[in-house]
Amino acid sequence: MPTKILYVDDEDDIREIAQISLELAPEFEVRSCSSGAMALVEAAEWQPDLILLDVMMPEMDGPETLKRLADIPRTASIPVVFITARTQTHEVERYRALGAAGIIAKPFDPMALANDVKQLLAAHAVDRQPD
Secondary structure: OOEEEEEEOOOHHHHHHHHHHHOOOOOEEEEEEOOHHHHHHHHHHHOOOEEEEEOOOOOOOHHHHHHHHHHOOOOOOOOEEEEEOOOOHHHHHHHHHHOOOEEEEOOOOOOOHHHHHHHHHHHHHHHOOOO
16 A cells, blocks of 8 residues: 655645655655645545645645644644755754654755655654554
8 A cells, every 4th residue: 555645835846846756656645735725625535644744835834734734633643744945953843843743854855855755754653653
């Protein structure tokens, strides 16, 4: 069964590059959307295994989208990784405090993105093991 990845970014070009990059990994099934509002609907319906979420988007930014995902029982347990150019230590700490499962820096390396996601998924699986 493929690992389902939802990529959320308001920039069409970046979304397209990310989707192509992630689909290089045959075990990934990828969908994308262009806004936080669309992500809430898509995540609830499709139930992805991971959401890659742009931090800076108009209307509903990444942190607000994460908060709303956490408030919905069907999406509350889906790990969210922020994709952002804002990767200073205090910003990363803030994202983690909000509940982000990880951070991927923008601009990301299209050839490495699928591997980066695999590592985050593996780390998250270890984090979620019962004691």
